[in-house]
Amino acid sequence: MTVIGEKVQQWLIPGQRIATSTAYVNSPGFSSDAVIHSVRAFLLENHVCRVTADIAFSRFGGNPRRVQAFLHYAHAVDDLDAQIQRVNVYVYNGTSIGLSTILEGEYKAERNGEHLFVVVGRPDVGNTDTVMIANSTQPSTMSVDFIRYEEP
Amino acid sequence: MLAGQSVEPNQFPGERIETAIITSDSPTFTTSETVVAILTVDVLADVTYRVRFAGGFGSTVANDSIRVRLRENALAGPQMCVGELHIPVVSGLMFPITLEAQYTAPIDDVVSFIVTGVRVEGTGNCRLIGASTAPSFLYVEVVEPT
Numbered sequence: 001m002t003v004i005g006e007k008v009q010q011w012l013i014p015g016q017r018i019a020t021s022t023a024y025v026n027s028p029g030f031s032s033d034a035v036i037h038s039v040r041a042f043l044l045e046n047h048v049c050r051v052t053a054d055i056a057f058s059r060f061g062g063n064p065r066r067v068q069a070f071l072h073y074a075h076a077v078d079d080l081d082a083q084i085q086r087v088n089v090y091v092y093n094g095t096s097i098g099l100s101t102i103l104e105g106e107y108k109a110e111r112n113g114e115h116l117f118v119v120v121g122r123p124d125v126g127n128t129d130t131v132m133i134a135n136s137t138q139p140s141t142m143s144v145d146f147i148r149y150e151e152p
Numbered sequence: 153m154l155a156g157q158s159v160e161p162n163q164f165p166g167e168r169i170e171t172a173i174i175t176s177d178s179p180t181f182t183t184s185e186t187v188v189a190i191l192t193v194d195v196l197a198d199v200t201y202r203v204r205f206a207g208g209f210g211s212t213v214a215n216d217s218i219r220v221r222l223r224e225n226a227l228a229g230p231q232m233c234v235g236e237l238h239i240p241v242v243s244g245l246m247f248p249i250t251l252e253a254q255y256t257a258p259i260d261d262v263v264s265f266i267v268t269g270v271r272v273e274g275t276g277n278c279r280l281i282g283a284s285t286a287p288s289f290l291y292v293e294v295v296e297p298t
Binding site: 013082086087088102103145147 | 167168173206241246247285286289293294
């Protein structure tokens with residue numbers, strides 16, 4: 001619902017990039033669910049967007065391990081809502097070069113306004129040194145593109 | 153573009169033409185190539201499209217490998233892209249793969265794009281994995297309009 005005075009932007013062109021967030025530094029190491037990347041996008045009600053995370057994981061020492069990555073719509077970084085996608089990554093090498101993966105999903109906005117999307121990393125139990133890798137020559141990127149309008 | 157102007161399809165680079173959202177698992181497959189996803193699209197002559205699969209597979213046995221193909225029209229149709237995927241662990245987990253190809257329509261037509269899977273290593277029952285909170289996608293977008 002639009003309110004008086006609210007700034008409304010119209011995404012006219014399907015495929016139009018709405019927002020991009022690029023990380024150039026590693027996430028902190030994590031041993032349980034942790035928000036490791038995020039992007040904010042201004043969306044319009046009933047507009048469907050593609051949310052993509054092109055990210056990489058690595059480990060610093062220890063054995064090869066599995067990491068689960070979840071793509072969420074979130075009210076805030078500490079208040080997750082709908083899960084949009086989930087993938088598994090198996091990290092074999094413990095180097096500074098990450099094993100890259102893509103999470104891709106769709107989200108239909110239920111209101112006009114800013115929306116937050118986050119990636120949550122979850123390593124195997126007991127692993128404390130898993131990270132999302134990002135640097136100037138291997139950035140991790142999240143993006144939001146407009147796809148289509150759906151009648152309510 | 154003006155307010156009220158009618159918008160015809162296949163006009164804009166990046167424009168989404170059709171999407172298949174797969175929210176349930178495919179039937180299992182082993183060493184026979186099997187269709188696991190299909191998308192049928194109205195295409196226009198001389199328009200170039202991007203065909204993209206973003207999905208995941210799993211197996212009942214660890215360390216299987218799966219060859220995933222993007223084909224035109226049918227199991228015996230032209231191969232547009234191929235990739236292989238290693239499944240290191242089981243438990244019905246989805247391991248992702250993305251395949252992408254370009255397609256230029258020679259004539260106005262109805263074309264199907266299919267994704268197939270075949271196990272090339274291991275002994276498990278493999279499948280494309282889809283769920284409402286972890287779907288697989290097969291879609292077509294305009295790259296270059298006429």
